[in-house]
Amino acid sequence: NLAEAAAEAIGANATLCRVCAYFHDVGKLVKPDYFTENMSFERNPHEDLAPTMSALIIIAHVKEGVDLALKHKLNQRIIDIIQEHHGTSLVYYFYKRAQQMHEDARAGGKIMKMRQDDIPEVREESFRYSGPKPQTKESAIVSLADAVESASRSLEKPTPAKIEQLVNDIIDQRISDHQLDECDLTLRDVRVIAERFRFTLMMMLHSRIAYPKQETKSPTPRDDSLRPDVMVTTRKPATAPPVSAA
Template identity: 85%
Template structure:
């Protein structure tokens, strides 16, 4: 078992077989994990938590997506969204299952127990909101159609929120909570159009407040003061990653044009430059 900072540094080797598999089988998830690691490490350092532990655990937090990588937005091909052929409940089951499948892989590869804990806790008991909302909409459409067809409402299945929630447990430590927050914020940041400091600040604050109101941080010992510091560190790190960049001129050409962020390379440029129109937002997972 890993017990020292040096041991955690040794565990951060990106040549681990699971991480090597991710680079080939789920490159979008691999890149997402690297960015989550940067966010989590910076936030942990800012509040005096174990930053190296956060980095290592962030590398592995989504290894369960190796089982069905094509069902997660960051790995989807341009042509097809496999969720188009599935009911929202089935899509949610596949998304939620990546936690258990990640734990199974971690046990198979004999990863440290702290890594396994964070894999299991990084979504807590949160809801897969995209597919939950989709199910509610389909339910409303079915009710409207049922009235036309004179069907009884009892014949239309109810949408149960618990079917769209992860099994938990909620994050139990500061490090687990930091990785959890970094995961959801990094995912959501990919959907930002024309990122600005104000948009980034709003995104970070709203997502942290949502986790608090959903009681996902109840079991860890983060204070409100520490959450404020974490939010500030997330904002700063995201701003550095999402800022505009200079358009380098060709030889003999003069230009001072700044390319807007969305026209430049996105953080997931190594994976894809666009997604199927029907794909759920990255944050759906």
């Protein structure tokens, strides 16, 4: 468990992180087919939706998770992490898709001589989770672990270098997006968490990791002239008794 291992490494509540790793995405049970891990190969339901609607469905799983947790009387600390684990982060894929569609619409509008004001702008806040940002070390760890684990599923032919780059990129992006500003993680904590994520992912993906091949030396040609006479040990000694004497 990524979150549990990282929490142990920095002295945070590892048990809470492990429990929240199970429950943080419970809201996806409401509309499971709209999330990548549950989609079939035949159909992606987002293909029939506008990016704004897709983002609404994705973002809603946090509130729906909190509602389920309250209904089943989960511990408040678990509920807090369910609510905080995406912070105010951006649903990047659908945001970029909306921007591309907007650019295409503007290009088409020029051809059709439409007014640019008639094409609605893409508002970034419409594609961000409502927060709050992680307030505790445990909440931040679960948030980072969720992002890293999700991204690791798309790694093709994972290598130690790719895993390290993935972990570093996600943590750097969360820091630059100010998602860790309200928790009490230190820079040392973040470094240790990154190291633990890399190690744990290496163990999780071990069977898939493409390690560099070790160079093998070509075998030294065998000199048959130096080969021992294998018959020496099987020859009868000169003084061996006749067979009939055995």
